[in-house]
Amino acid sequence: MRQIVLDTETTGLNPRTGDRVIEIGCVELHNRMLTGNNFHRYLNPDRDSEEGALAVHGLTTEFLRDKPRFAEIAQELRDYVQGAEVIIHNAPFDLGFLNAEFKLLGLPTFTEHCSSVIDTLVNAKEMHPGKRNSLDALCDRYGVSNAHRKLHGALLDAELLADVYLSMTRGQNSLSMDMEEETTSDGVMLEVVPLADTFVLAASADELAEHEGVMKGLDKAVKGECIWRNYASA
Template structure:
């Protein structure tokens, strides 16, 4: 399965009042492995960032002035995410901006090019109700280093979120074990080890008699038939 972890930086909070996308970062995952095939673009929004937004991402108007405009990278972005499952933290925010940018160009909304969208904020709230579920909090919870994250950056945040997503969704989904062994020459991943044949050992006659004696004592205590009789082979 091809998945794209995506993040954006913007000039502010609301595309309907003129705020624009200024950075897009995408990290590709294929069959739960990071491929290194990433997509990253800075974009000239043709306007200044709000002071609060600038304090978050640090991308100045001067820095962005010679970067391509959104219409110049829209087709590249569309092709990169085409038919992939897109993973976003707080998806309504990023999708609201991307859909708006596509609509400004007379194109179908961004989400129409994706096979599905996963919101890791929703997933995290289900897994960790009542706890902080920001990207920084999830990095701490899953032991992912974010010490180099001084400012928000779309590609950096996508890389962190990719690690968080893989950690958050790592679980046993079949009756086998993935055994990882560290060797002197490097790590080696052994193949899944299937469970052996299940052996059923029946109780011996004396064990059944002792079990029935315990049930009889319970019957006497409740002055009737105890509930365990319903499940007892002797009942």
């Protein structure tokens, strides 16, 4: 399965009032493994960032002035995410901006290029109700180092989120950690995973004798046969 962990930085909070995307960072996962095939672009929004947003990301108008505009990288981004499952923290925010950028260019929405979207903020709230579930809080909870995160950056945040997502969903892995193939059952994609080799150690004669002694003691305590005898018979 191909997944893209995505984050954006923007000039403000609302694309409906003209705020724009100024940075896109994407990290690729294939079968839950980082591939190194990342996507990262700074963008010239043709406007200044709001003071609050600038304090968060630190990307000044001067720094962005010679960067490409969204229209120049749109096709490259479309090709990169095509058909992938996209993972975002607080997805409505980023999707709202990306869909608005695509709409300005007369293109299908960003979400139409993806197979599905996972919102890790929604997942985190379900797993940890009543707790802080910001990216920084999740990094602390799952032991992902974010000591180098002084300002928000789209690629850095996508890399951190990838580590957090893999930690949050670690229970989905098999013992072997390698997925073999996917099949479809009633329209649902299922992962077929080979189990790691397992070994069964039979109890020794001494251990069986010791176990029987414990069982007899339990029989005596209940003045009959203890419940564990039923499981032994089965």
